Amino acid sequence: MSHSDPAGERADVPGGDPLAPADIPDDSVLLTARGIRKSFGDNEVLRSIDLEVRRGEVVVLIGPSGSGKTTVLRSLNGLETPDAGTIDFEGGPSLDFAAPIAKATRFALRDRSAMVFQQHNLFPHMTVIENVIEGRVRVQRVPKKQAIAEASALLERVGLAEKRDAYPFELSGGQQQRVGIVRALALKPQLLLFDEPTSALDPELVGEVLQVIKELADEGWTMVVVTHELSFARQAADEVLFMDGGVVVERGAPAQIFTKPAEERTRRFLDRILRPLD
Amino acid sequence: MSHSDPAGERADVPGGDPLAPADIPDDSVLLTARGIRKSFGDNEVLRSIDLEVRRGEVVVLIGPSGSGKTTVLRSLNGLETPDAGTIDFEGGPSLDFAAPIAKATRFALRDRSAMVFQQHNLFPHMTVIENVIEGRVRVQRVPKKQAIAEASALLERVGLAEKRDAYPFELSGGQQQRVGIVRALALKPQLLLFDEPTSALDPELVGEVLQVIKELADEGWTMVVVTHELSFARQAADEVLFMDGGVVVERGAPAQIFTKPAEERTRRFLDRILRPLD
Amino acid sequence: SSGSPEASAGSSAAGDDFGLVKAGTLTVATEGTYRPFSFHDDGSGDLVGYDVEVAEAVADKLGLEIEFQETQWDAIFAGLDAGRFDVIANQVSINPEREEQYLFSAPYTVSSGVIVVNEGDTSISSFDDLAGKTTAQSLTSNWNELATESGANVEAVEGWAQAVALLQQGRVDATINDELTYLDFVNTNGPSGIEVAATTSDSSLSALAFTKDKTDLVAAIDTALDELRAEGVLAELGEKYFGADVSE
Amino acid sequence: MAEGWQLFLDSFWPLVLGGLTGTIPLALASFAIGLVLALGVALMRLSKNRVVSGIARFYISVIRGTPLLVQLFVIFYGMPSIGIVLDPWPSAIIAFSLNVGGYAAEVIRAAILSVPKGQWEAGYTIGMSHGTALRRIILPQAARVSVPPLSNTFISLVKDTSLASLILVTELFRVAEQIAAFSGEFMLIYLEAALIYWLFCLVLSAGQGRIEQRLDRYVAQ
Amino acid sequence: MAEGWQLFLDSFWPLVLGGLTGTIPLALASFAIGLVLALGVALMRLSKNRVVSGIARFYISVIRGTPLLVQLFVIFYGMPSIGIVLDPWPSAIIAFSLNVGGYAAEVIRAAILSVPKGQWEAGYTIGMSHGTALRRIILPQAARVSVPPLSNTFISLVKDTSLASLILVTELFRVAEQIAAFSGEFMLIYLEAALIYWLFCLVLSAGQGRIEQRLDRYVAQ
């Protein structure tokens, strides 16, 4: 019975902050990806990517367009199937893409993480609350009453309580994106994946969304974030990876990457973004 | 005969820089707009906007989404018809929107300026060169040979010579936007209007476009630019206008606006953009 | 509605013997749009007409219920082949080609074809005059062949009504059809500016049509027809619809 | 002219009745069944399995490539030769359903493809299976897109049902033929029939408007 | 069966010939004229002038709301009563053109609306008039969008031309009727006719593919 869903239980601790992660941020390794390769036709998009994410850690991916950032996230979320490499979640599942992946395994992978897209991708035919509880009720089979209670708490927390019955088109870009984040949180995943969550927003709306993501980071959520908002990376990231041409060119603490990047390519990229006019 | 088209002649001065404006930047007033009002339904979008642009001047419009920036540009370009107010170009036309505007007058207005859109809006079914000469040949009736010569020079100058026969979908976002600019230049307008020319671009492509616009500014083009790239405004603008809720809240030199804005609203807006996370 | 005892006795036998589509019922195919042989009273009323009533009389004789299926001529023979009807009652005239494929009862209509032209058109006074002329015929009627044999080029139309329309609009020179059809038309529509230019020498015979395997049924129906003729029923029906006995 | 007018009046009700008892029920039943069929065919057509999509492709091509008249004939007059004898109404409903199935399948397929890929992925990322995402996320949005083209299919169907008279179904047009044959005034009667078809279509279009409004509640006006 | 097969063979060429001399030319001519008409109607329908768009609306509604058969009859049998007597072919071409004009108008209208508003404005901002922008910028892009739906219209038209047999035009279906009436083998002949219609449609669809390719040169594959 769905009541015995552990994630469900944990979040029901009375008085618990709804934004708090289901997963305890204890610094143990949550995810290990090794030698991830992916080609589309003869376009080799990922050439052996290695990635390790610890519980409670915030990893930021930066890099030029086409470097493979989105493809990495999609691979971790099981939306894309790499040609080679392994992805291991502590506590399972553990996938080796040398062999074809069983359907059940892919679903298991998907359940571990939840993705927030650049274009929010809210369901236009559902109200805000319906968007948020959909996965919880239809997939995780949590009783609707409970799902609504949880969802309301989350919306409350990101300041969208009064929008619960609005349709997506009635929201501003920033509000839509925040609902997108809540929809991901509602599933109580162990890992949050953000793909340029603010790059489709009007500049003055970027702040409200980054704020929420930063709070989640502070609450101890484990997340991988693709973003061009270097100020965010500087403040929130534990580790920054710079990707180019399908490889991780450089990785390290934000302070190091942004102040004295080891690689020329990294420097040039940062310059283009920070000082576009010279 | 179209050979006697003065603009056409001037640009044919051998050795003349193709990027140079047809209009001589002599600091005299080119455009005066007074009391521009516009409502859509009962949504009053512009509430009496005043604007003066001198030859060779770069005016930058900033402001939150929905504040009316685009509507101002569209009014200047005759894409939108204000409900009230006047627009006077030195040397004509001169429009008073109290009365209905004659078709000829609107076309005259359009001929004075050319617009560069946020979404480049290139014609997908025409090659780069065809896009650039279309207006010159079909509207200004310049001989095709001459139009192609001019267009090639311009493309050369923005580093797109070898793309002249490519279709828009074959170009990167930055290249598309640069073609959009060249298409506007080709018409040899007196005034260039830019509506967030870089906000649809990947961040590392923003630079190449801003560079071109800055060069045009340096060459002495008269332009009104809507942008959120404050670094550009700082370096290139002669005057910055901050709009909110359909009125110009504050105007002044970039140094003044960005360092010590007089208005609280201006300060809050700049903060949201410059320091989204605190 | 079979009254006489021997009839009803016959019916019980009939049900199984004739291999009817529906035991105890004679399923009859007819156009329902071919006045005055098979049509609807005032357009949307009951199905009536000479052929219809003849079929009813026959069924009555055999002590069978009767059920009419209305369909276009195009589909009528297809339906018969497909075993959807027992018999066609729609002025099917007997000709060699059809006799190869189907069985025919004794004829119950004897009539002649007429060439109908616009009043005062003297250019046509015999079938030979049709050579090179244009006539409007419904493809499926046997008059079509007659027109072709006479050397006319045939414009195919849906039916009599369209043929007359074309004739009156001067788009064709003539149309050949059953004398009875023409008379009925003139009787109901009054003077319509058309007249008979010529009449066939040899008259055509119309009969009920069956598939080859229905020999028993045909035999039984022929007896019934003879009885009806003897009892003067056919004559009555002729009088009713044409003001004359057309059954021989 | 006077008796022409009289005829017009006398025929009006019988014709409308023919429409209400023949045309409309036939069209509604066939459309309902046809839509279910079409959804299946559309999904087959979208399948990655070459054979499956090939079958759908062939079915659609035959249905759309051959005259409806012949499809009716085959089912009513042809199938008995392989031992299947159906009554007029079932035959007509089957034939028209198959026909709708072919045409509507393409509409539905296009509608499904018109839903942004991101909607599928949003469904997947909250753990949905392909089937659930289709049912809960894609189809509701595709429905909105397909209403206008589907209502065209339906309106064509309403008129096509006139062919059912060929296989012994009595509907509006059949009644018109009967009256025309009796009176000889086929021009007048056919025009009257056309008028009534047109009235039916106007009503149906109004219905379409209502449906679109209901589905439009979640899109910006 | 043997002679059935013989009949099939004997009929094949006459039927194809009926298609090539009747069906195809009739369809092509009507489609060409109909498209021009449709473009005009579509533009009227899009006009801001209530009256103009109202007229277009009414025309479309009548064409789509009434059976094609009746439209044919009105033009061929009805117009003489107002003194206009046309031969079968002209009548047929007029009727089918008007019909295409009604259906294709909606397709073209939708295609024009599907071109992003920004394309109009890009045209205006380089100084184009509404007309020039329409001709040079919008229609070329709308053309691409409307090829698939228009080719459906055309395929329907090819089959609908069978109705022309009712107004004395000899085409594929009329030939089939003649052979069938003579031989009595309706089933076989109609099936054969269907087969030939289908073959024609396959060829036409292939043509559609070619056109789409040509128009696709400027969109990402």
Ligand SMILES: Nc1ncnc2c1ncn2[C@@H]1O[C@H](COP(=O)(O)OP(=O)(O)OP(=O)(O)O)[C@@H](O)[C@H]1O
């Ligand atoms: N479904 C696909 N089919 C073919 N090529 C693809 C597909 N998805 C991505 N690619 C290609 O893979 C490369 C990497 O794409 P990806 O979206 O991962 O880059 P990115 O770093 O996310 O770029 P951006 O910053 O623009 O999002 C690109 O060249 C892209 O064209």
Ligand SMILES: Nc1ncnc2c1ncn2[C@@H]1O[C@H](COP(=O)(O)OP(=O)(O)OP(=O)(O)O)[C@@H](O)[C@H]1O
């Ligand atoms: N065609 C239109 N019809 C109705 N409302 C419109 C139209 N165009 C603009 N508006 C409204 O006018 C207001 C101002 O729009 P405008 O695009 O000028 O703002 P903006 O400053 O350019 O915003 P952004 O930075 O998002 O481009 C907005 O509220 C918008 O909804």
Ligand SMILES: [Mg+2]
């Ligand atoms: Mg990406």
Ligand SMILES: [Mg+2]
């Ligand atoms: Mg704007």
